[in-house]
Amino acid sequence: MGTAFADDRRARAQALAQLVKRARRSGAVRADVSVEDVRVGLSAISSFRSAASRTGTHVGAAAGEPPERPTVNPTS
Structure with a gap:
């Protein structure tokens, strides 16, 4: 290592x-x-997010649940 x-x-x-x-x-x-x-916790989170992005998995969704859709305020 340099x-x-x-x-x-x-x-x-x-x-x-x-x-x-x-x-x-x-x-x-x-x-x-x-x-x-x-350090181990941050590494695990990073690894999980990286794996999720490679597989197209939504990180915040529970198993089998679709990702939450953002709500749109019709008055704005």
């Missing part, structure tokens, strides 16, 4: 650690949630 990539990865890791620290302080995540837990 130095530039290593530096970028390190900076991103530090930024994520800072975000998790702030989220713990604000009560947005539990104190026992680690940076690694957050």
